[in-house]
Amino acid sequence: MTIHLHANDLPDGLTLGPIVAIDTETMGLDPRRDRLCVVQLSDGKGDAHLVQIARGQTSAPNLERLLTDPAVLKLFHFGRFDVAALQKAFGVRTAPVWCTKIASKLIRTYTDRHGLKYLLAEYVGVDVSKAQQTSDWGSATLTEAQKEYAASDVLYLHKLKDALEAILLREGRMDLAQRCFDFLPARAELDLLGWDEPNDLFHH
Template sequence: MSNNIQLHKNDLPDDLNLGNIIAVDGEFMGLNVKRDPLCLIQLSSGNSDAHIIQLDRESYRAPNLVKLLNDENITKIFHYGRADIAHIKYYLRTETNNILDTKIASKLARSYSDNHSLKTLIKEFINIDISKQFQSSDFGGNLNPAQLKYCANDVIYLHKIHDKLVNILIREKRMQLYEDCLKFMKTRVDLDLALFRDDVWSH
């Protein structure tokens, strides 16, 4: 598959139209939201394209990106959106609306497996074995071609994977559970940002 990867500095171009269902992922310097800055946001329309926005970490001013993330008429597909949405809310100071999540969908649909990584889902549903070599690399500086390819892989397959998972959820009559979990996503992010990392439902 030939992929169209474009790197944008600070924000999306004014005239870019990615449609109304986009895949979204973020790269940060670590998983501690208040310590580890948001560096990149990557987007895909699902047509083998990846738009990678290298954010200005002095201002985090990205009005076009913020407008897109906030738009309730545009669906955003994440894989483990909990971490991405927390970083987006903290650094870009915006809500991310109309969310889907392939990791939650996988955990509900693929009860035959205990592995719900993106790499596993791409292998099962797309039959491509991607490299995760650069998962823990430094995304805070200049990006090399291998890092850009890694970032692209995190979004270009999400549309197809989500469609496959929804088919299973419908067949197994678990779609309502999935939709109810998505409704809780913003609350789960707010709990994370308030430092309630543990399960508040536990005894």
């Protein structure tokens, strides 16, 4: 595994293939309030690219091109949050998307454990540490532990997608999942506009 650290944007000319795993680290859990600090990406081949986003930064042209490229599938776990954080930071609509958490909830109805740690253990055989999840991602210098944690959130998503997609197809829920994925950017935008819990449009 190689972790590449970039300041402010992806480097010119970098291509990550037709499916790119993406995750974000922020200063908190409210994308309207808590700024984006790190965007991590992987092509699923063993390398991770970490982009540190400066406080007040509103543009990352290479990253934005990837996020909005209709030919590149953006792969997330709990994409609802990440898509909202990216839209708040850069004003772009990330699409098309695929979310492993949505897939898990559609097929793993035998459990309420849909966190990435549980899914990677069950389907990929990887035990990842979540110790750095609540650390200070706004720091100018990331620790080695932070870098490894950020990378682990994207390095295995391609394998996880393959496993979950096979079960979605087996159970006849792939079409429903796809419609959920297609709606995800709109769901994230609703969150940014204040229609999240308890004002969710779909809540009673």
